[in-house]
Amino acid sequence: MVASSPRPEPMPAATIASPLLVAGNRCGGYCAGTGRKVRSVRRNRAREPVHMRETVVASELDLALVHALQLRPRASWAELAPPLGVTPGTLARRWERLTGAGLAWVYAAPGREFSRTRCSAFVLVRCRPGARGRLAERLAGLREVVTVELTASGSAALLLDVLAPDLPSLTALVLERLERLPGVTGVDTLLTTSLPLEASRWRLRSLDAGQLAALGRAGARPRDPVSSVGLDDVDHALLDVLVRDGRAGFAALAEHTGASPATVRRRLRRLTESGVIVFRCDMADELTGLPVPVTFLGRAPARDVNAVHRTLAALAECRLVAAVTGRDNILVTLWLPGVGDIQRRETALCARLPSLTVTDRIVGLRTVKRMGHLLDQQGRRTGTRSIRPW
Template identity: 70%
Template sequence: MRETVTASELDLALVNALQLRPRASWSQLAPLLGVTAGTLARRWERLTGAGLAWVYASPGREFARNRCSAFVLLRCRPEDRSRLARQLCALTEAVTIELTGPGSADLLLDVLTPDLGSLSRFLTEKLHRVPGVVSVSCLFTTSMYVEGSRWRLRSLAPAQLTALGSSRAAGEPVGTLALDAVDRALLGELVRDGRLGLAELAERTDTSPATVRRRLRRLTDSSVLTFRCDIAAALAGHPVPVSLLGHAPARDIGTVHRTLAALPECRLVAAVTGPANIFATLWVHDLGDVQRRETALCARLPTLTVTDRIVGLHTVKRMGHLLDEEGRRTGVQPISPW
């Protein structure tokens, strides 16, 4: 049985700092948080060992512009849900898998692939052949406005946020970046652990620290990857994930997306294909908050019609990281969408 770890205020501040600067050194963060670098290193080892927080590489803005993503809604028999979720975890294209409440889907998948052909093969050759799948609906993402790396714990004081600043802005994506074997080896290591140092990455990829530094700068500047610090549900106050499908006239799409993105509880906002043209995921306090948030949103956005609400019961996989029922990380099924 895994040791029960209670997060302190320092732990929460550390996680918030790493959400802003995922690869910052302990010596850089120590003055901001008022402790020694050694203390931060021990705290982080304790948090990661308990599966409460972790840093990893995920696709950056370049992916949304030049590659393919989709939200897939699966229906299955009730007795097959848990088995099916575990089986789907082995599919690298399904980067996030969520067991959902009764409604339009039994499982919600976030799918990332290098191109439309790969996405088509995943849907027709892999997914439909999995025993227990009754039906599949696919919402293709046409634009990604907000994704999970933007969500913040909000544990730092304003003065700390000012002192910390934000990560250096990535360059504007200009096209699909050609990746070679070294790039892919680096990505393979960083999706497991985004805080690996240059020397260790060099050893694991059979290259030099200087080469690793150049390659990482190239990958981040071109927005091929971004680093994110994720957390278990306990550290976030046990939020309830709810995904809203909605429709708004084309002329109002920009306003809707900006309004949703400004909400502190917003994890994701995307434009999608189908009868609904908006997909958004919020982390709300409780089930009652779902109705309150929807009512407030529709009052502010009179042309927005919410067509479906998908409540998450258990996220079994998030961006390749396997989670238990408490949302703690238990393992990694590395993703490779590039």
């Protein structure tokens, strides 16, 4: 079972190199001309071996694989191999290499049912100078705080994504825990009323039209739930595994839960079709080519909000659109190629959406935690602090 301790589960350390770096260099990687993986070892002054980190170069096939898993996160390698033009074994090896390096990962996240029946919010945290790093580390240890981002905005030092089973639980978290943390000088809470676009629908755009057609649709859109879906111990045990590894097999899930593979299959189908969970394939910044996240806060007249949501959600670089409470009623997160694109994108948006007034631009400096997964300064996954918002 998943441990209750907040200690993160470590991931193998690795780096991604520029394609200009040749395989088999002295820092490790693949031995040129042989395809063999080699481990570089040096010794410190005490003559103890120190293993260098493996160098991983992402190829076009790797990018296509990640895009395919965004569309069908739990598809078998045999299903994905024909559209990608390689063998299942090749895909399995590629995926093991990517996940081992922390460059890509699949996991279960709260789905549409959560936003309708439970409570989520974006929280802006202000703090004293010098306290931000310590606060980020402490906040990353809280299960309810699923995402922690250090920002360059003057209005907040940290941007949090918080999930709770209900409004009283969220209120207790903000008033009794977040506001009382040492170094915190202010907290603004923006309750989420709807999510016209959530992160699982963002795409890498590495597949061509033929590959997309061969892969088909990721599946039917889940029906709108009319009430909260009841979860028992078996469901929670499944979720505890899937938030860490969304591609865990039915046999492994059955062993973890003590249920039969057939029962696990039925439960998983119910969880996905009801919108309790959605599977995501996420990746490090190096793979996206969009290393600058910016969150725009803005407001629009109520009569125009839905049209603004649709326009924002159609943008290729848009990762999330949320309707929020407070002075502003729209929150949108874009992933952009560079800092210089922020002003250009805002100008284009305001020209296209004259009823939208942008009130703040929150630029992400570093994401410490994203939906329970801990990231290093390059956005590579280094471990997990599993979430349990259900």
